[in-house]
Amino acid sequence: MFNSEARGIKWLSGALVLAVALLFVPGLSGQAIAKEVFAEQAFAEQAFAKEVLAEEEGAEEGGEPKVEWSQDVFYKDWEGNPLKGPVSGPPAPELGETDYNNYEFAPSRMLLWMANQQHLYFGSFVLAVPIFCMLIEFVGIRTKESDPILSEKYDRLAQDLMKVSLTAYSWTAILGGILLFTFITLFPGFFKYMAGIFRPVMHVYALMFLAESGVLYVYYYGWEKMKNDPFLKWVHCSLSVLLNLIGTVLMYLANSWATFMQAPGGIDEQGRFLGNIWHVIHSTLWNPVGVHRILGNIVFGGGIVGAYAAYHYLTAKTAEEKAHYDWVCYIAMFIAIFGLIPLPFAGYWLMKEVYAFRQQMGITLMGGIMAWLFIIQAVMIGLLFFGANSYLHNSMSRVKGSHRYMKYAKYMVLLLIVCFTMWMTPHTIVMTPAELKDMGGAQHPIVGNFGVMSAKNTAVNLMITCTILCFLLYQRSNKKIKVSWATQGNSWITAIFILAAINIVFLGVYGYLLPANQRVGLSVPQVTSTLTTLFAGTAINISMFKDADSYGEIEWGTQSRVATYAIFLLAISFTWLMGLMGYIRSAVRLFWHVTEVVRDNSPDAYTLTIGEAGKMLTFNALFVWVQFVIVFWVGSLTAKKIPSKVPEGVPVPAQQQQ
């Protein structure tokens, strides 16, 4: 049984590796996609031609040219001069008292924050679940021939998840409506400006929403009908791909508002729209935010499904139920951890782009007013990695054959803690004057070296590499490798990990000797080393499972309590962390609605204290979990099976006696 389940996981691993690789193409290809060089050139040439034409027309008519041209705040042409575009909208308004409304009971900003955050949480979940379903259904199809029972199990799980997602989908739409109404009613002046620029996007967004709903309903309600015919089943699985594509476009369109507000493009200094909506959408942070959110959604979705399964696991009354939910925990955590591993890299890419956009913004985030929130973020990320590793160790320990690897667990924990100590060491240490004197200066001569990016990058890459190693060991814990090239394979995996670790540490130390701009470049080979362990390590590991003997099946239903609680810890940490990072990203605009273009003149244009922000984040996290509980409960209403009672005296046909 486990062999067949492992085959399923093998497919799942393969699919996940491919998906993550595809996702990172924009990041790995550097600026290629982010900058759209060709599009810029084409536009610049077009703009130049228009400008010449307009001037000629103006000259012929002897009057002023009709079209006014202005310079873009962000985009530049190939000579490095600001790109010009025809002014196609009114200037940004100087917002006054009448442009803001408020209720007595709460500041408008808090209400909008709450509405936005709740919508985002749910949006994130409903975007993640179809990705899960797509992968799980695909694995189900691939395992159908070898193990029909397992295949059915996968298919049923995907369908169950989709059922919950369906309720959550309506809920998300309702929360979206609440967000929109809150925005329009409380910030009418700002909304008017944004709607003026994003008008076409709003319509496309609505149409995409319609398409998403249509595909979603066909996908869900057509499940049973398309289940048995192999061709139709593939069509059904393709629908999930389509569903994800539309969902991704939807998310990217919604992101464009936030990324425009943070780092605008496509407008001039006065905030006038310059006629190219693509420039407005495709501002500098659009791609990194998009990739970061997709990965974040997967991790968040995995956390929620995991917590749901963990809850049922703890409350399960029968061994069968326990086994089922243990298995669901396993699948959910598998996907979540796979998303978690590359997530910091996407975050790094985003921060790099923020720094490049405005040094001021980068410093406000990492060294200025938001820096302590980043310290909290560091704690939360550490908790995620601890939780993930704790789950992996505990889950691995109950697999027969894992004794071969469990002895390394303590060393992995030691490595994690040492790395996390480096990761957590702040650059500016909170201390009393007496302690400062004892230390002989503001920087500690030993641990002070851990306060800079070279150390942080090294630490986080080693932590991720360690988690990947744990993940690989978990995959192979009950396998007796039989392939003829087992020794070579093991040697390769060992070599890849050792060389990656050496490379990461060497580059980290070397970074201290280099100027900052070159040092930033070192993070690329560090990340590449880590990703090599992920991709190459997983690929070799999986290939070695061919014809492998099993030490024994996983006894589903034996998940330890520590592992189960680790899943809750992960889910709650994801939720809180998402809220925290969303707040930081948004609050870094300080007193701007749109950075340097539309000033926030509302009474709420202040930065919250850390404590106040923390309270709001905790409230949002708790509130969304209450809603998740309700949504899962609603989803379970249809799932309740009424045990069919056989009327007394009626003989049960043989085929029904099971």
Next chain:
Amino acid sequence: MNNVVKGLILYVAGWAAFHYGLFPLMKPTEPTWLVNRYVYFLMFVFYCIGFNLILKLKPPIALNALVVWLIGLYFYKAVLFPPIPWTLLITYMMLWTIGTFLYISQDPKTFAEFRAPIVKTVVGEYKTARIVVFIALPVLVGFGTYKSLEPSFQEPVELRTVHPAPPATTKVHGKSYTLEGLQNPFRVDEQDNYVDGGPGGSALPIEGKFPFLDADKHEYMKSITEGGTIFFQNCHYCHGDQLNGLGMFSHVFNPTPANFIDPGTIAMLRESFLFWRVSKGGPGLPNESTPWSSAMPPWEEHLKTEEIWKVILFEYWYTGWHPRTFDEESSSGGE
């Protein structure tokens, strides 16, 4: 003798011998690669592992966990030098505690084994242990309460943000500067490769150290020496003659003046940031995150614009750092 008791005796006796016997010898005034406090610590760790292996004591996981936790505390409290502030100690010990927990809870068996003595103590199977624990716990809590309520006359700690965010533009000597993209007019090369030959000579940058004695023959070095002169006339009283923030007045300031040698200060910043920071000083810092507690005067009132740039040039040259730069392409929408 019980293995646990044997182990405990060896731990305590070993620690006493190491701490009072060896430790003073291993921290000479001028430590070497072999004779220093960290090598001492490693020796102590090897001793702890060694006697368990040699005597095949196989200690229970609870004892292991306790020893691991105490070894971490010993390192952070006594070995690591100079002593770290209590906020950092708490952070590190919190992490070490989590690590210890991960170690004991790595599988249900070790966790059950760890819990067993605790459960036995609580339910009364280990009677003496229960008496000790149940007396010691309230005493410890009482002591903690006393310590936290005891008045202290220290300044409270404050959460400081070290790098204020600069404004988009700044006005110095009547001229407005956009900080984004602002360059030091006296910088020849981003990486401090010097232009050889001076006027009429080759304009190619040369890598490597420049002969300081010929400084006056080269424009770049001239700017640096001028910057250095201004630094020693005005700045070194606080920032120190080695630019390490330990000038003769530094000890009366809290926080102490910036240490330019540290990789986390000027090495992480653009020159335009320094230009703004030096020109505007403490009074010019932004409102957010106040109080900044910066005693630096606004140097624009005392120095000319070129002099400020030259001082900045000198600070980078002296410390060996290079100002932070970004790829042109990533900071704009163009190619």
